[in-house]
Amino acid sequence: MIQTNNVVTLHTNRVYDDIITFIKKFESKHTRSNYERNIRNFFLWLPINKKIEHLNVDDIQVRNADIIRYQTYLKEHEADYANITINNYIAAIQSLYEFFEINEYPVNSKHTKVDSLSDDVEHAGALYLNEAEEMARLIMNDRKQGQEKSAFIRMAYTTSFRKSSLRALEWGDIKLNPNGNHYLVTTVGKGNKKHTMPISVDLYNELLKIKEKPYYKKYNDNKIFHLSPTTIQSMMKRLKDQMGILPERNVKFHSLRNVAAGFGTLEEAKKHLNHSSIATTQIYRSHATEDYSNSISLRLEEKIDDNIFKELTKDQLIQLILNQGYGTITQMKKEAQEMLISKSES
Template sequence: MSMTQNVVGLHRGSVDEDIKTFIGKFQSQHTRKSYERSIRNFFMWYRNKDIEQLTIEDIKIRNTDMVRYQTYLKEHEVDYANVTVNNYIEAVQSLYEFFEINEYPVKSKHLKIDILSNDSEHAGALYLHEAEQMAELVLEDRKQGQEKSAFIRMAYTTSFRKSTLQGLKWTDIKPNISSSYYEVSVVGKGGKKHVVPISTDLYNELLKIKTFKYYQKYEDGRIFHLTDKTIRLMLESLKKQLGILPERNVVFHSFRNVAAGFGTLEEAKKHLNHSNISTTETYYRHINEDLSNSISLRIEDKIDNSILEQLTKDELIRILMNQDYGVVSQIKRDAQDVVNNKEGEVNN
């Protein structure tokens, strides 16, 4: 009798029943769903099978298979964060420990691979005025200057990932029939549709790309044709021009995080297309972290309101414009409301 036949005799249920037993042992519904999704995705990649179709032969695995799977996830077009890749792999590793305990012909140590570094704060902070300067400076490039500038503007305005921007097509942008802006539709992580509006001005900047002679050779419908190498060299050059130090760790993903400095946490979550607000909070806190404004310092900071009366109009405006971008945006909206109310009173 073969080893496989002996093992089969040890199991009352099928492989998929045991997998579902493993998933069901977790109390958290969120954990159960997350593990099931991770395990299903793995076996679809590994054996091109749903878990309901798996046999004992299908679950045999080598260490090199897990290394290949990790590489597959790292290079995936969805652009998974390292922490996400680690979570997907951890679910599979945990399942194989369960398999081994239940005397399947596998060794869980074969799935042990180096975990990826936690990159939740890997992308250093980049601020709006710096991103805007970059878009202006790169216009001077003789080769693809307009395309590079529009690419940067789209990056910090929409917060789309680099791979998403590279795959963006003209057909993904439609005018909003009731307003003077355009809607960009993409498919984000988890297959979720994500729609972000852009201004008419930005759309017109995109259209300018079509006017260049080199662009006429492209017939794939894509807006941008910048390679990873071109983007990397472009960003390195711009950082040098702006004097951005290496220790700030500004990478292309930093453009995506510019928006985290605007609006509320909920608004940032929607804009960044995060499923979990705790993910948004990591970026939001990282971008907005300023210990000089901490409660422990402000509670001791007793300054009379009359100090504002000692400033000129220009001094007040200068102070306001130096505040956090989200604060400035809110002040401008409030100011617009005041102006609108004044005009309404005059008209009445």
């Protein structure tokens, strides 16, 4: 009996030891850390729900259907993982099973093969500030949780917190700034990094109004928001339909987080979005500010007299300006303000 137990223990440790051997073959500490986390999460997700320290050979038997279900689970996760992130999670499992097979474990690494998800640097289409503001205004009229949904949208596009971080926010995460002119909201975001963003007194007051709603009294968890992922998804679909936002724009809730990408300097946007790399910010910024209307290929074909603006009435000219893209309007406002300042100083 003792001998049998020893064999089982050795058998169990062998799987764990080999997993660690596999992880340690990577030179980068960052890669080793990511692979270990991804592998641990996978085996905890499986029905066996085991830590890798306790795995035996029977536990590592998987079917292709298991990997497909895991990929689907990640796609539907409330953390709103990018496709490239999901591909990386799956790649760690695939690489491990190739290692298992080479080392003569009774597994078939082909069972872990699934189609990679498309590279989705644009997985959430661009949304502009005026559209985000309109969403917050429209949803306020929703008969169920309108105040909460409106404040949730405003928090999304002003703080750029992820959906999962917003849903996890508690009232204690908001503190009055010492100077008293705004509040500071702190959350733990992607990669377990703390992220603090200021919000206006007006927005904080909108959050407080949620507490006044009769339904809110049933909650005692100190959380600010109680919107399920399904509710949020349904809300976005209804708003896109109402506003006539075309499907090909691929606007999602995550698009609200990226509204801020087009504002400030690149470094300011990086800090606001809590990106580790400025290259990531550059990608989102380019999508947020992309405007083909002034492309060279179009300008080469234009043969319109510059004096055409003089033929418009004041109201027509104003309407023409307001019909431009948000970035163009913002720039024109700034220049108009500078012109008025110069006029008053002269």
